[in-house]
Structure formats: C-alpha cells, structure tokens
Amino acid sequence: MARRGSYAKGIAKREEILTAALEVIARNGYRRTSVRELAEAVGLSQAGLLHYFxxxxxLFQEVLRKRDEVDHDSYGVDMARPIDGLIAVIRHNADVPGLVQLYAQLSVEAVDPEHPSHDFFVERYESVRREFGEFIREEQRAGAIDPELDPDLTATLFVAASDGLQTQWMLDPSIDMSEHIMQLWRLVARKA
Amino acid sequence: MARRGSYAKGIAKREEILTAALEVIARNGYRRTSVRELAEAVGLSQAGLLHYFxxxxxLFQEVLRKRDEVDHDSYGVDMARPIDGLIAVIRHNADVPGLVQLYAQLSVEAVDPEHPSHDFFVERYESVRREFGEFIREEQRAGAIDPELDPDLTATLFVAASDGLQTQWMLDPSIDMSEHIMQLWRLVARKA
DNA sequence: AATGAAAACCGAACGGGATATGGTTTCCGA
DNA sequence: TCGGAAACCATATCCCGTTCGGTTTTCATT
Structure with missing residues (x-):
C-alpha cells in the first residue's frame, strides 16, 4: 500500500494555519498580511508554511472554501428559505470584517484567468446563482414572486447587491448590509 | 514671483502616462502591471515615472479620477435622468474592461484606512449615493416611484448592484450588466 | 540672449515581498 | 526497527515599489 496523505500533526497544523490566517487578516488587513507574518503566527518558517499551501x-482560497462550508452548514441547511440564509450570512459577515475583506479582495484578483483561484470563483458564482435562481422559481410557483420576473436575472442581482454592499460597508461600516438586501427582497416579493 | 507648476512637456507627459496606463492594464490586467512596464510604455525610467506620481x-487613482471626469461630462450632463446616465456608463464600461478591473481592484484595496486612495473612495461613494438619492426623491415627487421607498437605501442598492455586477461580469463576460440594472429600475419604478 | 532655478529625468541601490532549492529532522506504518 | 514520506528550515533568487543623489532640459526673468 502506498503511503499517502498527511500525518495527524500536519492535519492539525493545516487547520491551525487557516484559523490563524483569519485572525491575522482581521487584525492587519489583507494588504499588510505577508506569508512571513502568517508563518510567525503559527511558529513556522516561510518555507515551512508553504509546505502546506x-x-x-x-492558502487564502482555502480559508474562503472553509468559510463557505461553515456558512453552508450554519445557514444553508436549517434555514427554511435561502433568502433567510442569505440575510443571516450577511448579518454574520458584519462581525467578521477580515473574512469580508479577504473575500472581496480575492474575488476581484481572481478575475484574471491566470489567477490560481479563477476557476474557484467562476464555479462559486455559478453555483450560488443557480441555487438562488432555483429558489426564486419556487417562490414564483408558490405565488410569492411575480412570475414575470426573470429568475436568473434576479438571482444575479441579489448576488451583485450583496457583493457591492460589502465594499460600501467596508468603506463606511455604518451601512447596514442586511437592511438593504431585505429592501431588495421586498421589491421582488409581490405586495398585496 | 515664485516659479511653480509644470512645464508644457511635463503636462503632456503626465497625460501620456495616464493614457498609457490604461492601455497596459487593459492588455496585461491589473495584477501584472508594474511601474517598470508603465515606465517602458512611455519611454521613461521607473524613477522618471515616479517623478509625476x-x-x-x-497614479492609478488619477486614472480613475480622470475617468470620472470624462464620464461625468459624457453621461452626467446631457442625460435627462441620472438612471439613463448610469445605464449609459455601465454599457460603456463593458467596452473598457481594463478600467473596470482597475476600479474594482483599487476600490477594494482602498477599504484599508491607511490606503492612499481611502478618502478618495469614501468621498466618491458618498457623493454618488447623494446624487442618485436626490434623483430618486425627485422621481418620488413626480410620482414615478413609490414614496414609501427609502431613497438613500435605494440609491445605495443601485450603487452596490452596479459594483457587484462588474465582478460577476469580469468573471463571466456573457453577463449583461445594463440589463440587470434596468431590471432593478423596473422593480423600483411604479407599475401601472 | 544670457542666466539660473526649478522641472524633468536617470542609474543605482534598498528593503521587502513571494517562492524555489536542497537539505535535515520527525513521524509512523509495514 | 526501519525506511520512506511528511514536516520543516536556511538560504538564495527574482521582482516589486520606492528612495537617493545626481545630470540634463526647460523657460521666465533680466
């Protein structure tokens, strides 16, 4: 049998790195977070850290992937409707500015097709739009949303609004992101 | 009298740099645009270029400031309504991906309060929201928009959607940004 | 038209960034 | 217990933006 996979110590260290990366980014901001600092935060040399990623x-992409998993488990499964999950996630995001900044930064950098996280984000957006679009179709069948509305277009709009609100919120934290998304939801939800 | 200000040659060179920067970014993407390349593109050394900025x-902030001026002159003045101006700008943006990328990148980097362009973006967003919010108030007075809608909230939503759509469009250029903003406008505009 | 001060520009160097290389040490299953 | 892979490090490399101390060019003043 070929020996492959990591040792117990390595698996734990990898998790430790992901957690520490978040703390460092939250403290210093994305721009001022270097691999040297990341390495020091977990007691490794630069090369030692790059052994894992x-x-x-x-590394940053893995932080975000892990966040997606946690969010999906916390707000995706037990929530009745995806819109409630979306709002819950957005509310939660206001408590983790480091993650928001990391996400915003990396998603924009990844528009370059050569960027290592390009495919990750392309697929992520596709799947998020697909899921939310499907939800809107359901609401239309249930009569809660105007059936004339293009569901895919509307889903894209929600994702866009969520992303764009983050930028404005980071520049001015007095902006309440969830309130704006709720407003958008009221706009698409049929009244009376 | 103290001699101050630039020579004619310098003023022309400065403009040349701003124009060339756009071309280089459009060709190479923001990530791979270095001052060395920028300098070569205009026949200067690195230090020579940094004499101007x-x-x-x-330098990048100045590119964006110039873009704002041009856009404002082109789409802000002669357009009847700001929403038409916004849609025109968004349509135009699809033809200048380099600018869109530069804007997206810099606006996110500038969320760091230490970033040299931080104040620029804070003020820019404030003024854009103020202008668009005022327009919405006018439309409400004219009866074109539900007076119950919070104009500032709605303005923020339009800005957020515009920004967020750019990210998705850069990752998937088949997305029609202007169509989505028109959809949003239909949602806020009173029907029948 | 000569002058001189500031603008325009350059070569070289600096500090810091990410990362590749070639190791040594530690782990742990066969 | 042993051997191979994982874990980890010191060092080197290359590119980045930026600084410093110049030289050359421009052009308002005289």
Whole structure:
C-alpha cells in the first residue's frame, strides 16, 4: 500500500494555519498580511508554511472554501428559505470584517484567468446563482414572486447587491448590509 | 514671483502616462502591471515615472479620477435622468474592461484606512449615493416611484448592484450588466 | 540672449515581498 | 526497527515599489 496523505500533526497544523490566517487578516488587513507574518503566527518558517499551501493565494482560497462550508452548514441547511440564509450570512459577515475583506479582495484578483483561484470563483458564482435562481422559481410557483420576473436575472442581482454592499460597508461600516438586501427582497416579493 | 507648476512637456507627459496606463492594464490586467512596464510604455525610467506620481497607487487613482471626469461630462450632463446616465456608463464600461478591473481592484484595496486612495473612495461613494438619492426623491415627487421607498437605501442598492455586477461580469463576460440594472429600475419604478 | 532655478529625468541601490532549492529532522506504518 | 514520506528550515533568487543623489532640459526673468 502506498503511503499517502498527511500525518495527524500536519492535519492539525493545516487547520491551525487557516484559523490563524483569519485572525491575522482581521487584525492587519489583507494588504499588510505577508506569508512571513502568517508563518510567525503559527511558529513556522516561510518555507515551512508553504509546505502546506503551494502559494499564498491558495492558502487564502482555502480559508474562503472553509468559510463557505461553515456558512453552508450554519445557514444553508436549517434555514427554511435561502433568502433567510442569505440575510443571516450577511448579518454574520458584519462581525467578521477580515473574512469580508479577504473575500472581496480575492474575488476581484481572481478575475484574471491566470489567477490560481479563477476557476474557484467562476464555479462559486455559478453555483450560488443557480441555487438562488432555483429558489426564486419556487417562490414564483408558490405565488410569492411575480412570475414575470426573470429568475436568473434576479438571482444575479441579489448576488451583485450583496457583493457591492460589502465594499460600501467596508468603506463606511455604518451601512447596514442586511437592511438593504431585505429592501431588495421586498421589491421582488409581490405586495398585496 | 515664485516659479511653480509644470512645464508644457511635463503636462503632456503626465497625460501620456495616464493614457498609457490604461492601455497596459487593459492588455496585461491589473495584477501584472508594474511601474517598470508603465515606465517602458512611455519611454521613461521607473524613477522618471515616479517623478509625476508619488506612488503607483496615486497614479492609478488619477486614472480613475480622470475617468470620472470624462464620464461625468459624457453621461452626467446631457442625460435627462441620472438612471439613463448610469445605464449609459455601465454599457460603456463593458467596452473598457481594463478600467473596470482597475476600479474594482483599487476600490477594494482602498477599504484599508491607511490606503492612499481611502478618502478618495469614501468621498466618491458618498457623493454618488447623494446624487442618485436626490434623483430618486425627485422621481418620488413626480410620482414615478413609490414614496414609501427609502431613497438613500435605494440609491445605495443601485450603487452596490452596479459594483457587484462588474465582478460577476469580469468573471463571466456573457453577463449583461445594463440589463440587470434596468431590471432593478423596473422593480423600483411604479407599475401601472 | 544670457542666466539660473526649478522641472524633468536617470542609474543605482534598498528593503521587502513571494517562492524555489536542497537539505535535515520527525513521524509512523509495514 | 526501519525506511520512506511528511514536516520543516536556511538560504538564495527574482521582482516589486520606492528612495537617493545626481545630470540634463526647460523657460521666465533680466
């Protein structure tokens, strides 16, 4: 049998790195977070840290992937409707500015097709739009949303609004992101 | 009298740099645009280029400021309604991906309060929201928009949607940004 | 038209960034 | 217990933005 996979110590260290990365980013901001700092935060050399992640960008991508998993478990499953999950996530995001900043930064950098996280984000957006679009179709069948509305277009709009609100919120934290999304939902939900 | 200000040659060179920066970004993407390349593109050394702009970030900010001026002159003045101006700008943006990328990148980096362009973006968003919010108030007075809608909230939503759509469009250029904004406008505009 | 001060520009160097290389040490299953 | 892979490090490399101390060019003043 070929020996493959990591040792127990390595698996724990990897998790520790992901957690520490978040703390460092939350404290210093994305721009001022270097692999040197990340390495120091977990008691490794730069090369030691890069043993776990082939690049800084891949490390960050893994942080976001893990966040997606946690969010999906917390707000995706037990929530009755995806819109409630979306609002819950957005509310939660206001408590983790480091993650929001990391996400905003990496998603924009990844528009470059050569960026290592390009495919990750392309697929992520596709799946988020697909899921939310499907939800809107359901609401239309249930009569809660105007059937004339294009569900895919509307889903894209929700995702866009969520992303754009984050930028404005980071520049001005007095902006209440969830309130704006609720307003958008009221706009698409049929009245009376 | 103290001699101050630039020579004719310098003023022309400065403009040339701003124009060339756009071309280089459009060709190489923001990530791969270095001051070395920028300098080569206009026949200067790195230090020579930095004589005009104290930093790379300041140069990029000036590119965006110039874009704002041009857009404002082109779509802000002669357009009847700001919403038409917004849609026209968004349509135009699809033809200048380099600018869109530069804007998206810099606006996110500038969320760091230490970033040299932080104040620029804070003020820019404030003024855009104020202008659009005022327009919405006018439409409400004219009876074109539900007076119950919070105009500032709605303005923020339009800005957020515009920004967020750009990210999705850069990742998937088949997305029609203007169509989505028109959809949003239909949602807020009173029907029948 | 000569002058001189500031603008325009350059070569070289600096500090810091991510990452590749070639190791040594530690782990742990066969 | 042993051997191979994982875990980890010191060092080196290359590119980045930026600084410093110049030289050359421009052009208002005289």
């Amino acid at each position: 082939s690049s800084k960008e891949e | 104290s930093s790379k970030e300041e």
